[in-house]
Amino acid sequence: MSAAFQKIYNAAAERRAAVDKPDVPVIHIGMATCGIASGALETKKAFEEALAQQGVEAVVHPVGCFGHCYAEPVVVIEHPASGFPPILYPNVTPGKAKMLTKLYLEEGDPRFEHILGATVENEMIPWVMEFARFSMETRIVTRLCGHIDPERIDEYILEGGYASMVRALEMHPDDIVEEIKSSGLRGRGGAGFPTGQKWELAARADSGGKEKIVICNADEGDPGAYMDRAILESNPHQVIEGMAICARAMGASKGVVYVRAEYPLAVDIVTQAIEQARESGLLGRDILGSAFNFDIEVFQGSGAFVCGEETALIKSIEGTRGMPINRPPYPVESGLYGAPTVINNVKTLATVAPIIEKGAEWFKSIGTPGSPGTTVFSVVGEVVHPGLVEIPMGVTLRTLIFDICGGIPNQKKFKAVQIGGPSGGCLPEEFLDTPIDYDSLNHAGAMLGSGGIVVMDEDSCVVDVSRYFLDFTQNESCGKCTFCRIGTRHLLDILSRITIGEGIPEDLEKLKDLSRSISQGSLCGLGRTAPNPVMTSLEYFADEYAAHVEEKRCPGTTCRALTAFYIDLEKCARGCDVCVGCCPVDAIFTTRTRKKGIDQQLCVKCGECKVACPAEYDAVRRVSPAEGVPVVERVETEDSRE
Amino acid sequence: MIHITVDQKEIACEEGSALLDVCLENGIYIPNLCHVAAMETPPASCRMCMVAVEGGGGPVTACATRVIDGMVVRTDTDEVRQLQRTALKLLLSVHDIDCRNCSANKQCELQNIARFLKVGLKAAPYATLLKEQEIDRAHSFLDYLPNRCVLCGKCIHVCAEKNGRPYFTFARRGFDTVISAFGMDGLEADCEACLACVEICPVGALVVRSGRDKK
Numbered sequence: 143m144s145a146a147f148q149k150i151y152n153a154a155a156e157r158r159a160a161v162d163k164p165d166v167p168v169i170h171i172g173m174a175t176c177g178i179a180s181g182a183l184e185t186k187k188a189f190e191e192a193l194a195q196q197g198v199e200a201v202v203h204p205v206g207c208f209g210h211c212y213a214e215p216v217v218v219i220e221h222p223a224s225g226f227p228p229i230l231y232p233n234v235t236p237g238k239a240k241m242l243t244k245l246y247l248e249e250g251d252p253r254f255e256h257i258l259g260a261t262v263e264n265e266m267i268p269w270v271m272e273f274a275r276f277s278m279e280t281r282i283v284t285r286l287c288g289h290i291d292p293e294r295i296d297e298y299i300l301e302g303g304y305a306s307m308v309r310a311l312e313m314h315p316d317d318i319v320e321e322i323k324s325s326g327l328r329g330r331g332g333a334g335f336p337t338g339q340k341w342e343l344a345a346r347a348d349s350g351g352k353e354k355i356v357i358c359n360a361d362e363g364d365p366g367a368y369m370d371r372a373i374l375e376s377n378p379h380q381v382i383e384g385m386a387i388c389a390r391a392m393g394a395s396k397g398v399v400y401v402r403a404e405y406p407l408a409v410d411i412v413t414q415a416i417e418q419a420r421e422s423g424l425l426g427r428d429i430l431g432s433a434f435n436f437d438i439e440v441f442q443g444s445g446a447f448v449c450g451e452e453t454a455l456i457k458s459i460e461g462t463r464g465m466p467i468n469r470p471p472y473p474v475e476s477g478l479y480g481a482p483t484v485i486n487n488v489k490t491l492a493t494v495a496p497i498i499e500k501g502a503e504w505f506k507s508i509g510t511p512g513s514p515g516t517t518v519f520s521v522v523g524e525v526v527h528p529g530l531v532e533i534p535m536g537v538t539l540r541t542l543i544f545d546i547c548g549g550i551p552n553q554k555k556f557k558a559v560q561i562g563g564p565s566g567g568c569l570p571e572e573f574l575d576t577p578i579d580y581d582s583l584n585h586a587g588a589m590l591g592s593g594g595i596v597v598m599d600e601d602s603c604v605v606d607v608s609r610y611f612l613d614f615t616q617n618e619s620c621g622k623c624t625f626c627r628i629g630t631r632h633l634l635d636i637l638s639r640i641t642i643g644e645g646i647p648e649d650l651e652k653l654k655d656l657s658r659s660i661s662q663g664s665l666c667g668l669g670r671t672a673p674n675p676v677m678t679s680l681e682y683f684a685d686e687y688a689a690h691v692e693e694k695r696c697p698g699t700t701c702r703a704l705t706a707f708y709i710d711l712e713k714c715a716r717g718c719d720v721c722v723g724c725c726p727v728d729a730i731f732t733t734r735t736r737k738k739g740i741d742q743q744l745c746v747k748c749g750e751c752k753v754a755c756p757a758e759y760d761a762v763r764r765v766s767p768a769e770g771v772p773v774v775e776r777v778e779t780e781d782s783r784e
Numbered sequence: 785m786i787h788i789t790v791d792q793k794e795i796a797c798e799e800g801s802a803l804l805d806v807c808l809e810n811g812i813y814i815p816n817l818c819h820v821a822a823m824e825t826p827p828a829s830c831r832m833c834m835v836a837v838e839g840g841g842g843p844v845t846a847c848a849t850r851v852i853d854g855m856v857v858r859t860d861t862d863e864v865r866q867l868q869r870t871a872l873k874l875l876l877s878v879h880d881i882d883c884r885n886c887s888a889n890k891q892c893e894l895q896n897i898a899r900f901l902k903v904g905l906k907a908a909p910y911a912t913l914l915k916e917q918e919i920d921r922a923h924s925f926l927d928y929l930p931n932r933c934v935l936c937g938k939c940i941h942v943c944a945e946k947n948g949r950p951y952f953t954f955a956r957r958g959f960d961t962v963i964s965a966f967g968m969d970g971l972e973a974d975c976e977a978c979l980a981c982v983e984i985c986p987v988g989a990l991v992v993r994s995g996r997d998k999k
Binding site: 446463465467468616617618619620621622623624625627628629631632635648652655656659662663664665 | 825826827828829830831832834842843845848863866867870871874875877878909910911913934935953954956957958959960961
């Protein structure tokens with residue numbers, strides 16, 4: 143087997159050697175969906191045009207996602223002849239690309255003012271590892287993301303890829319299961335079920351002559367979560383390798399990647415990766431001369447959030463309505479078309495190959511005893527350095543938010559962190575020292591979930607955030623069971639009333655009771671966890687709910703109906719008209735002193751004036767309750783009569 | 785034969801049967817809407833037949849629980865009743881409570897369950913949320929009333945059993961889910977002869993259009 147694999151490796155090395163040009167600069171551009179959305183395609187084009195125009199020779203190398211969203215489009219330039227180490231440039235616009243081509247690639251000046259850091263240690267340019275955003279990460283799942291071209295299997299193989307699969311083929315299936323079991327790996331989809339145990343159940347299940355199946359669940363749908371997409375777009379082979387190892391361990395011969403159709407690039411890349419693996423002989427019949435057959439197909443989900451729930455996912459592949467069914471039977475006994483089926487998340491599967499490579503002991507040395515390994519988060523919201531972060535389990539929320547992601551921008555105060563998406567909870571400052579692992583977060587009333595983290599500053603309203611998440615789950619409820627279908631709708635209606643100042647004191651008790659019933663009575667995980675945002679925020683931010691209901695005041699000055707804008711006349715600059723021009727409803731008028739006032743009758747509270755008001759004046763204020771707004775009479779003046 | 789204990793009563797039953805079936809056969813009533821006896825895969829969607837199984841976690845649905853020897857079950861704990869009352873209230877909050885003008889009056893499952901749980905036939909404390917469309921006339925001679933329907937799915941189940949495939953299906957999703965007839969062209973004759981859906985509907989949401997004789 144290893145001899146057969148050695149041939150594949152050698153072929154990859156030869157192909158690589160044929161295109162490799164030593165001493166020619168290489169421009170790595172992050173081209174995952176996130177990079178493209180921030181203009182990586184234009185940046186790539188600008189590099190290519192500039193290179194052609196100036197006759198400079200360089201290789202443009204598309205790679206996946208670096209995980210540093212704040213810096214997109216991200217470019218790393220290797221220019222050995224210049225004497226500088228590989229340099230990482232953030233926010234490379236087409237203009238910057240042209241400039242770097244000329245000044246750095248042609249003339250050898252790396253333009254220090256545009257540099258984020260060097261990607262290797264050196265004496266000239268600070269190493270990126272000197273920044274916490276880089277050094278505090280432990281990359282296992284995302285190790286190669288942003289380094290290799292996901293569209294070339296050779297690059298993965300040459301980085302040591304598929305060696306774990308070869309190893310697994312030489313192992314007894316029971317030993318693979320044992321290795322994963324003793325590693326303590328738990329499902330990264332959110333629930334945290336022990337992966338080894340799941341595989342063991344499937345391996346032992348009687349398939350009644352049917353082919354056993356392994357499914358990769360890439361139906362990522364939490365608002366603000368994009369880890370799975372980034373991994374599939376940046377390094378699909380690590381997931382495929384994990385699936386093959388799982389298949390070998392449980393005796394499956396068929397694999398399905400269930401990926402949502404809204405991820406077109408991920409669909410393309412993973413489809414292509416499967417084809418390349420098949421062509422190389424790493425998938426298919428008698429893989430590497432063994433008696434192991436395994437092939438994978440891609441199934442595109444149509445975007446229903448509930449299809450991330452495993453039984454609904456199965457129904458969806460079978461072609462019926464994507465509605466969950468009651469468990470048991472669990473899919474490991476009777477799953478897709480009645481065959482024993484293992485369904486694992488993208489991140490779980492991507493963790494498998496490193497465990498087989500380095501061993502369970504190594505894996506257990508990372509993270510906490512109850513939750514070994516790392517977890518990948520997408521940290522979004524009010525932080526300085528948002529993006530994908532892979533950290534060992536057990537790191538506290540405080541470290542993640544303040545040390546790694548740079549804390550809250552604009553000198554604002556931290557208010558809450560929503561962790562685990564619509565199934566998770568909203569935790570206040572007191573919980574910042576909670577270690578991030580399955581059990582600690584469950585204990586706090588949140589959940590690790592799939593890994594979305596939304597950080598909120600003092601200007602956000604937790605009631606409004608709960609309403610937002612309930613609106614999401616309510617929209618995504620499949621409608622099958624009573625509690626989720628009708629109960630979440632009532633929760634949403636009550637929350638909506640509270641945010642427009644029509645809440646009554648009894649509402650809070652009603653929210654609590656109904657939440658408890660929904661989480662106890664619902665059929666599937668979606669319904670059971672849907673009230674979590676409400677329950678946690680009611681518990682930890684009771685005063686904010688009370689302020690909305692009793693004082694009609696929104697402490698985060700977010701809820702439109704409870705707030706009003708005014709212009710601070712002390713700060714407003716005489717003669718400045720910026721806000722007037724941007725107001726969509728002509729609510730801003732000029733006062734007798736040639737400063738500005740807002741006509742509260744006309745104002746629609748869009749906040750455009752607050753954005754437009756020049757920072758040096760910063761004169762627009764938002765207050766809650768709305769009645770607290772100072773009255774500035776609209777008086778006809780010479781200015782306004784023009 | 786195995787033995788289980790339900791509300792301190794010992795019952796002999798077939799291993800593997802649904803707990804709900806066993807209870808109902810032995811005269812222990814558990815509220816239920818979506819269950820049809822001896823269903824292979826119960827939908828467990830109405831969430832009414834909650835019971836507490838000793839040694840288990842919270843309440844579970846009896847329809848989806850298979851009996852095992854020595855199982856000890858309580859059907860009337862506070863927690864169970866609380867959930868059942870909430871489920872019923874939620875169903876009533878989307879139900880057009882106009883019993884006097886309803887064809888199912890006095891045979892209605894919602895009335896029965898409300899009486900059993902000692903819950904008044906009103907939505908309070910929840911607001912009433914009715915759908916705009918009162919009657920769906922998609923079927924050539926059956927009227928579907930979305931504001932009566934509890935979405936138990938029994939009509940779909942029974943239709944599939946009688947006709948090989950259901951002429952009704954769930955349509956739309958989430959809160960907007962309804963039952964809808966589809967692919968009916970030329971098949972009305974099957975329906976004329978059958979009407980099993982009308983008979984099985986627990987709440988009078990499927991009725992033969994007035995002006996037509998019910999056989």
